[in-house]
Amino acid sequence: MISIFRRIQFMLLCLLAFAAVSACSGRSVQVSPSPDVANDCHIIQHVFGKTCVPLHPQRVVTLGVPSMGNALVLGVKPIASTLYFEDPPPYLVEHLQSIESLGTAEQPNLETILSLKPDLIIGIEYSTEAIYAQLSQIAPTVVGKWNGYPSWREHFDFVAEVLGKTEEAEQVWANYHQRIQALRSALGDRLQNLEVAFVHICCGTIDIDLSNSFSGSILQDAGIKRPPAQAATVDGGIVLLSEERLMDINGDILFVAANGREAALKLEELKQNPLWQQIKAVQQNRIYSVNYPTWRGGNPLAADAVMDDLFRYLVNSQES
Known part of the structure; x- marks a missing residue:
């Protein structure tokens, strides 16, 4: 009975909304x-x-x-x-x-x-x-x-x-820039001559995030170099990666985010491409798997988690 009432109430709201739109x-x-x-x-x-x-x-x-x-x-x-x-x-x-x-x-x-x-x-x-x-x-x-x-x-x-919450927002940005600075200091010159690539696989496609994407902007803030094909900017911040352009992810270090089982299978297919073995990160065994929803999060909480990964793989792993 409650469910029927809610449905009727919802239908009435929709009719009111339609009238409001028509009047505007x-x-x-x-x-x-x-x-x-x-x-x-x-x-x-x-x-x-x-x-x-x-x-x-x-x-x-x-x-x-x-x-x-x-x-x-x-x-x-x-x-x-x-x-x-x-x-x-x-x-x-x-x-x-x-x-x-x-x-x-x-x-x-x-x-x-x-x-x-x-x-x-x-x-x-x-x-x-x-x-x-x-x-x-x-x-x-x-x-x-x-x-x-x-x-x-x-x-x-x-x-x-x-x-x-504008005052709280100022503190959030202050914390973000403080962590960015800490990351830059921790990295020092260890990546001076290295390029870091990022590729994500989801929903049937393989894409790369450019410098104006969410993760790309964090890498840029941290002073991390990207392969030339990923250092550009486009509307939306991402471009489709075709198998013919696989060398667009030819970095010394490669982060890979595969979203789900289908994406994992597509990644395995990608690895069968003859060009895969020519990627510097593959040759140097410096490929790191990261969480897709985190590196595509689009908010300061996710940005903090991305920086956790950057510390883990680019700083701490090199010290151990």
Whole structure:
């Protein structure tokens, strides 16, 4: 009986959302605070307009792992989030035990979101546009611009503004730069003449992260050289790696992130390519397997975990 009621309630919300969209010109939805609640919320300008966000939200839903990680590092634990992995990365395990899964970013469970009664929803443009009207009828919804993982820094600052945590955000960035400096100092000149490559395998493709990707920007901040093909920048920060261009990952050190069994099998196929044995990291036995969701995390918590790997493989392993 409760389930039927929730479905009817959800259908009514969808109808209201459709009417709201029809009444608006363009995509922008404006939400203005009434006088009696104006002191309890602050206006946030975002991709689809302006939304009055609660000053101290208690039931936050995030529609993306970057948004979820950003909220967590700022001291706000979402009640639910969309995920893109089955096995949680080590840096998120302790947090996910009390965060409900809403499915994937491409297909979040709107009925579950409604049942959770959130007081704030934080989304990312590419995965929220089609359902923004419905979401905004459930709770105040803000949507950050997202141009791929090169946007990870800007999106963190956006989430901090939404949550009213700009001072905490400054401390997060201070901690990030402090660790970067510690890594640079620890590395010294040991990588002076070496290039570090990174390749990730997921969802049927093999890709390389360039210098403006999430992991690529961390490597660049740490002063780590990349092979010429990975030192470039493109929109989105990643490019498809064809077997014919395998030497694009020809670094002295190679980090590999394979997401799941299918990716592991594809990696084994890649190793059968005659060019594989010509890669310097293969010849020097300096290939390191790293966690895919971590190196593609797009938030400061994941960045800290990436730096843990860099310390482990580039500093500590050389000292032992």
